[in-house]
Amino acid sequence: MPRDNITEPIEGFFIESKDGMIFDVKGLSQPKDRVIAFVRYIPWKFLKDEEKKRKDFVKLYSLKERFSFLAENFPEYLFEDPKGRGLLQGLERDNIQTIYDPRIKLSNLMKKSFLENSLEDLMIRLVKAIVSFSSIKLGSIGISGSILVDLHSENSDIDLIIYGEENGLKVYEAMSEIFTKEKLINRYSDENLKALWKERGQEKQINFSSFLDLEVEKNLQGKIHDVDFYIRCVPYPDERNEPYDKIMILSLGEAEFKAKIDDDTRKIFTPCIYTLKEVELISAVETIIIPNRIYSVRGRYCDLAKSGDKVHVKGKMEQVIIENKQAFYQLILGTSNDEFFMKD
Numbered sequence: 001m002p003r004d005n006i007t008e009p010i011e012g013f014f015i016e017s018k019d020g021m022i023f024d025v026k027g028l029s030q031p032k033d034r035v036i037a038f039v040r041y042i043p044w045k046f047l048k049d050e051e052k053k054r055k056d057f058v059k060l061y062s063l064k065e066r067f068s069f070l071a072e073n074f075p076e077y078l079f080e081d082p083k084g085r086g087l088l089q090g091l092e093r094d095n096i097q098t099i100y101d102p103r104i105k106l107s108n109l110m111k112k113s114f115l116e117n118s119l120e121d122l123m124i125r126l127v128k129a130i131v132s133f134s135s136i137k138l139g140s141i142g143i144s145g146s147i148l149v150d151l152h153s154e155n156s157d158i159d160l161i162i163y164g165e166e167n168g169l170k171v172y173e174a175m176s177e178i179f180t181k182e183k184l185i186n187r188y189s190d191e192n193l194k195a196l197w198k199e200r201g202q203e204k205q206i207n208f209s210s211f212l213d214l215e216v217e218k219n220l221q222g223k224i225h226d227v228d229f230y231i232r233c234v235p236y237p238d239e240r241n242e243p244y245d246k247i248m249i250l251s252l253g254e255a256e257f258k259a260k261i262d263d264d265t266r267k268i269f270t271p272c273i274y275t276l277k278e279v280e281l282i283s284a285v286e287t288i289i290i291p292n293r294i295y296s297v298r299g300r301y302c303d304l305a306k307s308g309d310k311v312h313v314k315g316k317m318e319q320v321i322i323e324n325k326q327a328f329y330q331l332i333l334g335t336s337n338d339e340f341f342m343k344d
Helices: 063-073 102-109 119-134 165-181 190-199 208-215
Strands: 014-017 022-025 034-043 057-059 078-081 086-092 096-100 141-144 158-163 221-224 227-234 247-266 272-284 293-296 310-322 328-333 340-343
Touching: 014 034, 022 086, 034 063, 063 078, 063 086, 102 119, 102 141, 102 158, 119 141, 119 158, 119 165, 119 221, 119 227, 158 165, 165 227, 190 208, 208 340, 247 328, 293 310
Parallel strands: 158 227, 293 328
Antiparallel strands: 014 022, 014 096, 022 034, 034 057, 034 086, 078 086, 141 158, 221 227, 247 272, 247 310, 272 293, 310 328, 310 340
């Protein structure tokens, strides 16, 4: 059974509303009255007749699609964050019908047998390799995404969660050896990465050569057999001293700058953080403000650069005010189609 200090739904968990919609949880700390989570699967009964498919649930992909669906059909699931993060999605706690814990789901699946090379079989092989090479405990690993809620097909991805900073670092280091020694487990090829670049719509942000330079040596994504897998390393809540109710965010508009990565020790985690030095502002709404760090909750921005790398970044600037601490500035990535991150 899972250990520990996860006392409420956090990143990687899914929750289901009383009307049957499934949301994926965001963040490590939640408001007292609700859980911040974005709608992911909706029952077909909520679709217009011409959109209905022969499925129990329909997956909503883009953030725009998710916000549009709720705005039109369930505006009560949208709320303006009183802490300054803008318009968010979430469920009030008394409207949560089911909590899906990725660790419990994985533990249950590990006890079953599946057809060779089925999605579940490949997922279990990947997990066993990770446990063997990293020596972390199985209870710190979870399965998220469609498998978590039994809505997967043989074309689905494998979305693993590693909970705990120490566990995440061990897995990150072990993956290099796994890619070398495990026949079925491979890094993405250049061809795979070109498809990923297009699938994410990032050809509108950076050219493929820049994308390849960032992605080619990533340790937390790849293929097992012919199935894509992604690994998210999520700290335990008590390892992150930025609780929701003690933080205020002030949006300061778009900014673009060049800088050198000062500290990359949080680059593999969700949220990922890169602290900065030698910042050269190219453009900003508030031109006198220099960001202390880059911050993102999107997995695509993990493991992009290391300490000493020079980067060129565009995103949204924020002032972060944490109770009893000095305010600082960050550039947030994952909210705009115009943003980018590349090595300079």
